Every structure is written in structure tokens, then in C-alpha cells.
Amino acid sequence: MTVCSDIQVEPLPGSAKRGSVFVLFEWPAGWSRDILDGDTFSQDLTSRIKATLKQAGKGTELQLIRRPGREGRDVGQLHRCYLVWAEQETMELVLLRGPEDIPALDLSGPGKNGGEVITQPLLLVCTHGKRDVCCALKGRPLAAELNDHFGNSLVWESSHMKGHRFAAVSLLMPWAYSFGRLNAEAGKQLVNAALTGQYFFPGNRGNGKLAPGEQVAELAVAQQLIDAGEDLHYGALSVVDADPKGQEHRPVAVTHEDGRTWHVELKKKEVSGVISSCGDKPKTSSVWVASEIKSPQLR
The missing domain is CATH 3.10.450 (Nuclear Transport Factor 2; Chain: A,)
Known part of the structure; x- marks a missing residue:
């Protein structure tokens, strides 16, 4: 089966997902083709989430995340939500009762939601199969292998992050760098470098800011x-x-x-x-x- 990401004619540089403020909300339930199309959450809640993102300013993005494998489908009573300000290279963790708490977040800057400062990086791997099959075929195995290797909540499956034709694609937080065409070995090198803040070039699509x-x-x-x-x-x-x-x-x-x-x-x-x-x-x-x-x- 030939998929769009098998056709590798474009250069990676310049194709990064744009954004400077990110809400990474843990949601293991189904992701519709567009997570803000009203089918993932209700139309009313979707409208309120959109209004919150818009109020926070251009470059504010929502990503849905879940842990790879079966453990990622069991959240419990509270949902982890990482708030990222890429300009400040700052990331915080807050625990929310559900998506209905997202509109109450203050996204104007760090330190305003009672969150815990997170110093370790996060790698989000797109596994959004409803958006494009490439992300299911190439993203899920990569996320699973990296999770098995690193554990400790370093690696997450994520909703669409632009560029599924470059699958497997990923987004590195808190710096908002996108990567594409990653295999497991490159993914491990990327995460190991990120643990000390080292700039990783292979597969780098660019800085989303x-x-x-x-x-x-x-x-x-x-x-x-x-x-x-x-x-x-x-x-x-x-x-x-x-x-x-x-x-x-x-x-x-x-x-x-x-x-x-x-x-x-x-x-x-x-x-x-x-x-x-x-x-x-x-x-x-x-x-x-x-x-x-x-x-x-x-x-």
C-alpha cells in the first residue's frame, strides 16, 4: 500500500506547525477528523474552547494527547493538561476534570493557573488516523516504541499537527519544533538530545514560532x-x-x-x-x- 508519506519529494525545512502557545489536553476518547469540528466535543463546548484560544491570541493551539497503548485509554477522574509557552520555553501541568475546564484557563502567560512547572521535554507523535492514514500506520508504532524505551510521560500520541505527508511527524515541547520522517532510532536520538536541550537537526522541519x-x-x-x-x-x-x-x-x-x-x-x-x-x-x-x-x- 502506497501512502502519501511514501512520496518524499518535498524538503522538510519550512514545513513546521505554526504556534507559540499550546494547550495539550489528555483525551483518550475518539478524535474526529478536526478536533474542533464539534464532533469530538459538543458544539457548545467547542465554540467556547475556540473563543478561549482566539482570546489568547494568534498562535494559540489545542492538541489532544493520550499515552501510547492501552494505558493511554484509561485516564481516571482527572485529565492531564500541559500548557506551553514556547517563547518563554516554559511548560506547566494542570489537572482538569474534563474538557469543560479548558475555557476557564488563563493562557496569557505562565504562572496563572496554579500549574506545576515541567522541566523535562515532551515529544508528541501524531497518530491521528481519522485525519490521514499515514499517522496511524507510521505514528502509532513510533510512539509505542519510544514510550517503551523512555516511559515517564516523555512521549505522547497527539492529534493532527500539520504535515501528515511527512509521517511519522512529531512536535517537541516546550520549544515547538516539528520533525518529520522519523524512524525509531532517530526518535530516540531526538529525545535524548532534548533531555539536555541540544538542537537536533535530522528530520527537523523548523521552529513553529x-x-x-x-x-x-x-x-x-x-x-x-x-x-x-x-x-x-x-x-x-x-x-x-x-x-x-x-x-x-x-x-x-x-x-x-x-x-x-x-x-x-x-x-x-x-x-x-x-x-x-x-x-x-x-x-x-x-x-x-x-x-x-x-x-x-x-x-
């Missing part, structure tokens, strides 16, 4: 540094795009916390044969690629 072109620029510099043997951690690079609505060949500035700045030239590239979802016809897509990285300058 950034626009696609900015994601590409950051990853281009990160690859150069890692290939040169430098020790790089999440948060060490910042990105400024002076002309985010610009056309081709615009430079994007990537700055290291030590003061070095690279200017990355971007250009658009057409990729043919892209199958967005299983059952779709192939199409041509336009992606950003890094065409030149100028030598770093010191501030």
Missing part, C-alpha cells in the same frame, strides 16, 4: 554550525526577516546568542509530485530554500 522562510534560514545556519562540530542548543538562534512579505532572494538575519549574525538568502523553488494527503492527486508546490549563507559578522 517562525514563518516558513524564517524556519528555513534558521535550519540552514543550524546545520552549518552542527556540521562544524559546534554545540548548539534550542534558543541559541534568533531570526529577523526585515521583509516577511518580500519576494524571492530576500535576506534573513540569523543571530547566535554569542553575537554572530548570518545573512541567509532565500529563494522559491517549485516541487512537483507533492501528494498532500492520502487519496489526493499529485500537485506542484512552492517552497523556500536557502540559496546562500553569508559569513557571520559580529555585532
Whole structure:
């Protein structure tokens, strides 16, 4: 059986799920195709959850999560809910009675919901089969193996996180980096690196706080540094795009916390044969690629 994620014609950089604030709510019951379409929760509750996310501002996202395997189907009386502020690299855990408690959350910043600060990272693996079969076929086995290896609530199954054509796909918290085309060995390396905050490049689709072109620029510099043997951690690079609505060949500035700045030239590239979802016809897509990285300058 050929599925959309078997067609690997697109580059991964620049395809990350966008978002800077995340509500990760433990919900082992059924996930409809879109978790906010009114079929997972009631129409009334869905409307109130949407209003809460909208009020919190652009870039606020809900992900449903569950533990891999049978144990993930038994929650008990309280549901774990992780609140993530990726800009601050902060994650908190609150316990909720059910989804009806989500609209009461204050998502304006950390420390406002009586939550426990969580210092270990979380890896969310998309297993949302109702959205696309790829995530069931490739995501569930990966989540199960990583959970067996690490345990301790490090790895969770998750609802759709964009890019099932890159399955198995995952989202690393609290930094909001997306990864794609992961196998079990790469997944283990990714989690081990995350435990010490080390930047992991293989399969990296980009930083969800950034626009696609900015994601590409950051990853281009990160690859150069890692290939040169430098020790790089999440948060060490910042990105400024002076002309985010610009056309081709615009430079994007990537700055290291030590003061070095690279200017990355971007250009658009057409990729043919892209199958967005299983059952779709192939199409041509336009992606950003890094065409030149100028030598770093010191501030």
C-alpha cells in the first residue's frame, strides 16, 4: 500500500506547525477528523474552547494527547493538561476534570493557573488516523516504541499537527519544533538530545514560532554550525526577516546568542509530485530554500 508519506519529494525545512502557545489536553476518547469540528466535543463546548484560544491570541493551539497503548485509554477522574509557552520555553501541568475546564484557563502567560512547572521535554507523535492514514500506520508504532524505551510521560500520541505527508511527524515541547520522517532510532536520538536541550537537526522541519522562510534560514545556519562540530542548543538562534512579505532572494538575519549574525538568502523553488494527503492527486508546490549563507559578522 502506497501512502502519501511514501512520496518524499518535498524538503522538510519550512514545513513546521505554526504556534507559540499550546494547550495539550489528555483525551483518550475518539478524535474526529478536526478536533474542533464539534464532533469530538459538543458544539457548545467547542465554540467556547475556540473563543478561549482566539482570546489568547494568534498562535494559540489545542492538541489532544493520550499515552501510547492501552494505558493511554484509561485516564481516571482527572485529565492531564500541559500548557506551553514556547517563547518563554516554559511548560506547566494542570489537572482538569474534563474538557469543560479548558475555557476557564488563563493562557496569557505562565504562572496563572496554579500549574506545576515541567522541566523535562515532551515529544508528541501524531497518530491521528481519522485525519490521514499515514499517522496511524507510521505514528502509532513510533510512539509505542519510544514510550517503551523512555516511559515517564516523555512521549505522547497527539492529534493532527500539520504535515501528515511527512509521517511519522512529531512536535517537541516546550520549544515547538516539528520533525518529520522519523524512524525509531532517530526518535530516540531526538529525545535524548532534548533531555539536555541540544538542537537536533535530522528530520527537523523548523521552529513553529517562525514563518516558513524564517524556519528555513534558521535550519540552514543550524546545520552549518552542527556540521562544524559546534554545540548548539534550542534558543541559541534568533531570526529577523526585515521583509516577511518580500519576494524571492530576500535576506534573513540569523543571530547566535554569542553575537554572530548570518545573512541567509532565500529563494522559491517549485516541487512537483507533492501528494498532500492520502487519496489526493499529485500537485506542484512552492517552497523556500536557502540559496546562500553569508559569513557571520559580529555585532
